[in-house]
Amino acid sequence: MAGSGTLHLRPEGDQILSVEELVVEFPAGGHTVHAVSGISFDVLDGETLGILGESGCGKSSAGRAVMQLPPPTSGSVRLGEDELTGLNDQAVRKRRARMQMIFQDPVSSLNPRRKVKDLVAEGPRIWGTEVTREQIESVLSAVGLEPAAVWDRRPHELSGGQCQRICIARALMLDPRVLICDEPVSSLDVSVQAQILNLLEETKKRYGLSMVFIAHDLAVVKNISDRIMVMYLGKVCEVLPAGRLADRALHPYTRLLLESVPEATPAGGSPDTGTQRFTGELPSPLNPPSGCRFRTRCPLATEECTTIEPQLREVGDGHYLACHNSGPGAAVA
Amino acid sequence: MSSSSALLGKRSATEPGSPVLVVEDLRTRIHTPRGDLQAVDGISFSLGRGETLGIVGESGSGKSVLGRTIMGLYTDGPVTTVTGRVTIAGKDVHALSAKELRSLWGADVGMVFQDPMTALNPVKKAGVHLTESLRRHRGMNRSQARARAEELLNLVGIPEPRRRLDQYPHELSGGMRQRVVIAMALANEPALLIADEPTTALDVTVQKQILDLLARLQGELGMAMVLISHNLGVVAGRADRVAVMYAGRVIEMADAATLFEAPHHPYTEALLAAIPRLHQPPHVRLEAIDGAPPNMIAPPVGCRFAPRCRYAQDDCSQVLPVLDPAAVDGVATPGHSFACHHPVNGGRH
Numbered sequence A: 001m002a003g004s005g006t007l008h009l010r011p012e013g014d015q016i017l018s019v020e021e022l023v024v025e026f027p028a029g030g031h032t033v034h035a036v037s038g039i040s041f042d043v044l045d046g047e048t049l050g051i052l053g054e055s056g057c058g059k060s061s062a063g064r065a066v067m068q069l070p071p072p073t074s075g076s077v078r079l080g081e082d083e084l085t086g087l088n089d090q091a092v093r094k095r096r097a098r099m100q101m102i103f104q105d106p107v108s109s110l111n112p113r114r115k116v117k118d119l120v121a122e123g124p125r126i127w128g129t130e131v132t133r134e135q136i137e138s139v140l141s142a143v144g145l146e147p148a149a150v151w152d153r154r155p156h157e158l159s160g161g162q163c164q165r166i167c168i169a170r171a172l173m174l175d176p177r178v179l180i181c182d183e184p185v186s187s188l189d190v191s192v193q194a195q196i197l198n199l200l201e202e203t204k205k206r207y208g209l210s211m212v213f214i215a216h217d218l219a220v221v222k223n224i225s226d227r228i229m230v231m232y233l234g235k236v237c238e239v240l241p242a243g244r245l246a247d248r249a250l251h252p253y254t255r256l257l258l259e260s261v262p263e264a265t266p267a268g269g270s271p272d273t274g275t276q277r278f279t280g281e282l283p284s285p286l287n288p289p290s291g292c293r294f295r296t297r298c299p300l301a302t303e304e305c306t307t308i309e310p311q312l313r314e315v316g317d318g319h320y321l322a323c324h325n326s327g328p329g330a331a332v333a
Numbered sequence B: 001m002s003s004s005s006a007l008l009g010k011r012s013a014t015e016p017g018s019p020v021l022v023v024e025d026l027r028t029r030i031h032t033p034r035g036d037l038q039a040v041d042g043i044s045f046s047l048g049r050g051e052t053l054g055i056v057g058e059s060g061s062g063k064s065v066l067g068r069t070i071m072g073l074y075t076d077g078p079v080t081t082v083t084g085r086v087t088i089a090g091k092d093v094h095a096l097s098a099k100e101l102r103s104l105w106g107a108d109v110g111m112v113f114q115d116p117m118t119a120l121n122p123v124k125k126a127g128v129h130l131t132e133s134l135r136r137h138r139g140m141n142r143s144q145a146r147a148r149a150e151e152l153l154n155l156v157g158i159p160e161p162r163r164r165l166d167q168y169p170h171e172l173s174g175g176m177r178q179r180v181v182i183a184m185a186l187a188n189e190p191a192l193l194i195a196d197e198p199t200t201a202l203d204v205t206v207q208k209q210i211l212d213l214l215a216r217l218q219g220e221l222g223m224a225m226v227l228i229s230h231n232l233g234v235v236a237g238r239a240d241r242v243a244v245m246y247a248g249r250v251i252e253m254a255d256a257a258t259l260f261e262a263p264h265h266p267y268t269e270a271l272l273a274a275i276p277r278l279h280q281p282p283h284v285r286l287e288a289i290d291g292a293p294p295n296m297i298a299p300p301v302g303c304r305f306a307p308r309c310r311y312a313q314d315d316c317s318q319v320l321p322v323l324d325p326a327a328v329d330g331v332a333t334p335g336h337s338f339a340c341h342h343p344v345n346g347g348r349h
């Protein structure tokens, strides 16, 4: 199956994570859910890649497949020098420790019966590594918690923001190279969301991490990312430097997302433009449209879009676009 | 989209010019095993025909309890204590019998919640949800109700409405279900619509479609609307006035443009500053608000925002500020009020 191409992958060098032709499919009563259909991406050392898209477009499936939780249907995932796909469980687990995942719902991703001090020490202990009180205190301070105040508490005695700090502390205990964050601030209030975004940025610098940051909020993704990959129904639409998102994005789907964002400004976010140029909702991943998967909602769709799947092409510095009819050199537009 | 002129037949019972909704010193106290919690603590406002009030605030600030108390879903009884008064289309909501309340919900006020499935019965077809209400409240016969249900689905932008009438909720997407719920809420052309996070569970592109739809229908039907959201962007450009809640109280209220442009309350200012903005370059440090909202069982004495407020002074933790009208340079700014001892952006009482 053709993905959206690999033109946006950078020459071998500083990659900490390389993902090629990733496919994730789930069986569903005799049918197949095409959650991720052959996407590729790479993350350079110290870089944050943002993955943007609406619910159901395959962001979490891609994130979990990179973690080998479960392994992808096909495709390759390399962490530094190590190929993760095709290894046995034991070997995968050992290597995967260098890659840690943070989830959307911080409270339910923590064992409710454990106290903070044990939650934080859990990872290394599983590997048989002794953890000192000083280590736990230092990582709790690093995530902005007062060790003495939370030491003996359990998750339900903490706020959502505090639980997310604990999740980050747990990940840091395993000395990861890459943090995969799946909607880490989506369930938090804006005041706390800002605390956690700042914390992730600081933590990344302090620990020399790279990040994959998955979210549906455009401004949040822009704030934390160096590079952004926009997904639609299991495919890549556009890859661009984060700084270009607001005014240089070209793909009709990225443009639709930008037009839809309700911004908290005096003039008002996404006022009714009257003309509903874009309509409809995400088609079923059981039976994705042929050609370009966005064509059922795209105002620029032409005959070609139903038969030929667009591949990523370079349209600017570090900017790649998969669309027949937009961007420089397009037939129409 | 078909015209909604057929829906304009019925006029609300409200006198022209008199408010559709009046809320007076409303207080809702919830009795919990850990202690009593003042979820809504002295809120007053009124809303006229065709007007939209946005209510924003962080999780737990009391937005939903306020909405539900207005609806009469929280009443004075063993689990909750309600004081103050709510008047909808001239009726004192908390003085109504259970039967009168049901007729109020069917006819005078519609509601839309975050999760459309709470309003839909999974074993009933979409059409049945609509026809039942039309037959009960409007006395229509089966075929009249079905024709009207089709018209309503068309009105809320559902393609192929006739086919959709016979589908079950699980056969519809989230956005489509929310449209059905909106059609149900509007079936009897209520004078008031209460929408509590109507788009929070939806994707941003569908959210825009639903917000556009609500705005258009509201304009056409002349309803008053209370639009509750934790997302300030959702109410920006959609609400005429915005009330900001913190720990059970409205701490600032103003017309939407003023509130977003020059808020006087430090919490409103901080909330706006904490939002990442699309036009900012990547990696700018966000202005987080330290700490977390107070425990509502034992809220701080004085201003409830004081423990997190960068402008707090000694009087703040002693005297509870009340919501009073604002003035700038001695000139009253109509419709703007705030509750703070040391306001920002030149605001004074």
Ligand SMILES: Nc1ncnc2c1ncn2[C@@H]1O[C@H](COP(=O)(O)OP(=O)(O)OP(=O)(O)O)[C@@H](O)[C@H]1O
Binding pocket: B030, B031, B032, B037, B039, B057, B058, B059, B060, B061, B062, B063, B064, B065, B066, B230, B296
């Ligand atoms: N049935 C209940 N029993 C006990 N406490 C309740 C109940 N309903 C609400 N509360 C409490 O009342 C306060 C206000 O809750 P409410 O649901 O109104 O908040 P909200 O502003 O709607 O928040 P969100 O943005 O999360 O929807 C919270 O402290 C909440 O925990």
Ligand SMILES: Nc1ncnc2c1ncn2[C@@H]1O[C@H](COP(=O)(O)OP(=O)(O)O)[C@@H](O)[C@H]1O
Binding pocket: A026, A027, A028, A033, A034, A035, A053, A054, A055, A056, A057, A058, A059, A060, A061, A062, A285
């Ligand atoms: N375990 C699973 N079994 C079957 N389908 C799944 C499973 N996990 C995800 N899917 C489906 O795969 C698609 C992509 O889902 P997901 O990766 O969770 O999207 P996102 O994170 O972008 O919201 C969706 O259609 C979803 O319903």
Ligand code: SF4
Binding pocket: A251, A252, A253, A292, A293, A294, A295, A296, A298, A299, A300, A301, A302, A305, A310, A322, A323, A324, A325, A326
């Ligand atoms: S113009 Fe064609 S290729 Fe481009 S997004 Fe629209 S449907 Fe896809």
Ligand code: SF4
Binding pocket: B265, B266, B267, B303, B304, B305, B306, B307, B309, B310, B311, B312, B313, B316, B321, B339, B340, B341, B342, B343
């Ligand atoms: S009253 Fe004091 S603590 Fe409260 S918001 Fe105003 S300045 Fe801050």
Ligand SMILES: [Mg+2]
Binding pocket: A056, A059, A060, A061, A182, A183
């Ligand atoms: Mg997801």
Ligand SMILES: [Mg+2]
Binding pocket: B063, B064, B065, B196, B197
């Ligand atoms: Mg609520």
